[in-house]
Amino acid sequence: MERIHLTNINILISTLLLLFLFGNEAQAQEVPYGTINRKAVVTRHNLVLTNPNFAGPTQVGNGNFAYGFDITGMQTFNDQFTTMSQWSWHSTPPPKGKNPASFKKTLVATHGRMIPYDLPNPQEPLLTRWLASNPHRFNLGSIGLVLKKKDGSIAKIADLVNPSQRLNLWNGMAESNFTIEGEKVKVMTICDGNKDILGFRIESALISQHRLSVFIKFPYASLDYFSNGSDYTKPFLHQTTLSLVHKNSILFHRRLDSTSYRVGCYWTGDGRVQQLAAHHYMLIPAGNENSVEYTFDFSPSKITFPLPSFSAIKYSSAKHWAAFWNKGGAIDLSGSKDSRWFELERRVVLSEYIMAINAAGNYPPAETGLVNNSWYGRFHYEMYWWHAAHYALWDRWPLLNKSIHVYADNLKSSIQRAELQGYKGARWPKCTGPNGREWPDVTHAFLIWQQPHPIFFAELDYRAHPSLQTLKNWDKIVEQTADFLASYAYFDKKRKQYVLGPPIKTVPENNDPLTTENPAFELSYWRFGLRTAERWRKRLHLPPNNKWADVLKKLAPIPVKDSLYLQWENIDSMWTKYNFEHPAMTGIFGMLPGDGVNQKIMEKTFQKVMAVWRFDTGWGWDFPMLSMCAARLGHPEEAVNILLHPYKKFNFDEHGFVGGGNPYPYLPSNGGLLYAVAMMTAGWEGDNGVHEPGWPKDGSWVVKWEDLKKAP
Numbered sequence: 001m002e003r004i005h006l007t008n009i010n011i012l013i014s015t016l017l018l019l020f021l022f023g024n025e026a027q028a029q030e031v032p033y034g035t036i037n038r039k040a041v042v043t044r045h046n047l048v049l050t051n052p053n054f055a056g057p058t059q060v061g062n063g064n065f066a067y068g069f070d071i072t073g074m075q076t077f078n079d080q081f082t083t084m085s086q087w088s089w090h091s092t093p094p095p096k097g098k099n100p101a102s103f104k105k106t107l108v109a110t111h112g113r114m115i116p117y118d119l120p121n122p123q124e125p126l127l128t129r130w131l132a133s134n135p136h137r138f139n140l141g142s143i144g145l146v147l148k149k150k151d152g153s154i155a156k157i158a159d160l161v162n163p164s165q166r167l168n169l170w171n172g173m174a175e176s177n178f179t180i181e182g183e184k185v186k187v188m189t190i191c192d193g194n195k196d197i198l199g200f201r202i203e204s205a206l207i208s209q210h211r212l213s214v215f216i217k218f219p220y221a222s223l224d225y226f227s228n229g230s231d232y233t234k235p236f237l238h239q240t241t242l243s244l245v246h247k248n249s250i251l252f253h254r255r256l257d258s259t260s261y262r263v264g265c266y267w268t269g270d271g272r273v274q275q276l277a278a279h280h281y282m283l284i285p286a287g288n289e290n291s292v293e294y295t296f297d298f299s300p301s302k303i304t305f306p307l308p309s310f311s312a313i314k315y316s317s318a319k320h321w322a323a324f325w326n327k328g329g330a331i332d333l334s335g336s337k338d339s340r341w342f343e344l345e346r347r348v349v350l351s352e353y354i355m356a357i358n359a360a361g362n363y364p365p366a367e368t369g370l371v372n373n374s375w376y377g378r379f380h381y382e383m384y385w386w387h388a389a390h391y392a393l394w395d396r397w398p399l400l401n402k403s404i405h406v407y408a409d410n411l412k413s414s415i416q417r418a419e420l421q422g423y424k425g426a427r428w429p430k431c432t433g434p435n436g437r438e439w440p441d442v443t444h445a446f447l448i449w450q451q452p453h454p455i456f457f458a459e460l461d462y463r464a465h466p467s468l469q470t471l472k473n474w475d476k477i478v479e480q481t482a483d484f485l486a487s488y489a490y491f492d493k494k495r496k497q498y499v500l501g502p503p504i505k506t507v508p509e510n511n512d513p514l515t516t517e518n519p520a521f522e523l524s525y526w527r528f529g530l531r532t533a534e535r536w537r538k539r540l541h542l543p544p545n546n547k548w549a550d551v552l553k554k555l556a557p558i559p560v561k562d563s564l565y566l567q568w569e570n571i572d573s574m575w576t577k578y579n580f581e582h583p584a585m586t587g588i589f590g591m592l593p594g595d596g597v598n599q600k601i602m603e604k605t606f607q608k609v610m611a612v613w614r615f616d617t618g619w620g621w622d623f624p625m626l627s628m629c630a631a632r633l634g635h636p637e638e639a640v641n642i643l644l645h646p647y648k649k650f651n652f653d654e655h656g657f658v659g660g661g662n663p664y665p666y667l668p669s670n671g672g673l674l675y676a677v678a679m680m681t682a683g684w685e686g687d688n689g690v691h692e693p694g695w696p697k698d699g700s701w702v703v704k705w706e707d708l709k710k711a712p
Helices: 002-026 038-043 125-133 310-326 341-358 384-393 397-401 411-420 442-446 453-464 468-488 520-539 546-554 584-588 599-612 622-632 636-644 668-682
Strands: 047-049 058-061 065-069 083-085 106-110 113-117 142-147 161-168 173-180 183-191 197-204 212-217 238-246 249-256 259-267 271-277 280-285 291-299 330-332 490-492 497-499 704-706
Touching: 038 310, 038 330, 038 341, 058 161, 058 173, 058 183, 058 341, 065 183, 142 183, 142 197, 173 310, 183 310, 197 212, 197 310, 259 280, 291 310, 330 341, 341 636, 341 668, 384 397, 384 453, 384 668, 411 468, 453 468, 453 520, 468 520, 468 546, 497 546, 520 546, 520 584, 584 599, 584 622, 599 622, 622 636, 622 668, 636 668
Parallel strands: none
Antiparallel strands: 047 161, 058 065, 065 083, 106 113, 142 212, 161 173, 173 183, 183 197, 197 291, 212 280, 238 249, 249 259, 259 291, 271 280, 330 704, 490 497
């Protein structure tokens, strides 16, 4: 009996010891789908705003269409906020007598050959400028309140008393409340879940006092590099025609040069429309009630009447957003002891909402999404990874599939681009609109780190959908991409190595493209691309590609000096002169899985970057990139700290937007955060089976998660 008693005590002690050693780690776990109260996670981060002068717009939208508004629930006081769609593109007529297709490219010496590049041509300045600025996205129109004070003057934002706005993230509806001269105003703002339709419900005694109406005004498109897509100073360059459909329904016909679209409007009760100026109208309620509802339908073609009611739009929005939140990955940090859990979870949830509105449409987004125009509203192919790759790890493939077609769409022109330059395969563009046409620019001509992206996306797709159909869907794109990677690499006979560049623009874009050679990030990404393309051939039971294998074997090593990775080979004074912009070396073992990387050198490089880098010169996606590097190196505390550090360039405001001096809002920050958090949680290929490998194991973080996927 005594021996049994001692044995039981030993078992108890062993059990307690195991619980002590491993109990904290067990708190972070993947849980079955449906375990997390997703609605509770989402709604505890509903926007609640009281500052009438907030920087960024509150938005409602559906991925292809977005409406940004101020504290009133409409575009009443901020004429920088926009109504934008994936189809709202415009081009001015080309310069007289000029054909864009005949633009003269510039020949640049490239390893003994003269290769044509799309560079600004001083002999064709007008056509150069036109190609740069066309096409551009434009603001479809501005819709706001006209609020009259008792003395008949128009109220200003300073006249609002106790303004507040609440955006329900779960159903996509915003409610805005404020008071003017003792009279309350309530505005509900909603967007249809599938169509470019807005709904508003306005409640106030000001309606019956004939002191509240609604305006709609239409701008010409802006030709500025960065803008809100609006130019109200050129009324003679566009046309607006109004037609009455019914006593409470009207239709606006809009034309900007060769671009045309329509806007339908419906309101409840009796009311009338009054034109205030060219392209500027006021919708005036009858005034016999204290509430009115408006519906606005935007379309590039036909609009069908009657338009849906506010209630119907509200139902569509609620259905759309509930489906979004209930599908794909989810993460709950509320059990954490670290007091910062709420802020990190807030950043995640708001980023999900922001990206679903601005980066889940039929084309890749601009870096500022549908909020405003950055780079004329066009999309950057190197940034597409930061905008879209997170959808794969959050298992939201229907959203990613909406825009991934750009590779198939532009395959033919990319093959032609490569062929014109004497390369094999497909050379993907850097920055385009829906037409896929590149524009003359030094960075656009020489940047290459977007080239392996299609292979990365193909691999994500196959990991999620390992089928013959997936292989067939991507086969030609993978093959043509890899052919270019192998063809672009130049064999230096003296070195007996393949080299990248010159000319080349590196990730941070702060190098001389005509002298730079062998940048670190591109060398590692080239290896990943060629290695993965070979795996693709193996899956298809095809023989190895000898050229790919030769380049992969003989590609120059990632440059090293003093046991530290360099941005590019033979860079001068990197840690004092070039320690700004993107620390791209950290991306080779974080964003990328580390092809060609020595982990000891990577560890020293990461520590050096954290010690001396000028992060105030960076961009928002630098920090998720650093965080992923820390995670792969086995520094989970550092990985979390980076995502929460108050860097100016990574400061998530009340809307969840990031600016910090870069274009505002800067959406790659949000997409990068989502990818990093998913990777830290679900892990990555080669994580040795460690659960939640990017999170500390000291019990400070309790991570419950569903349906997140491993990174490559």
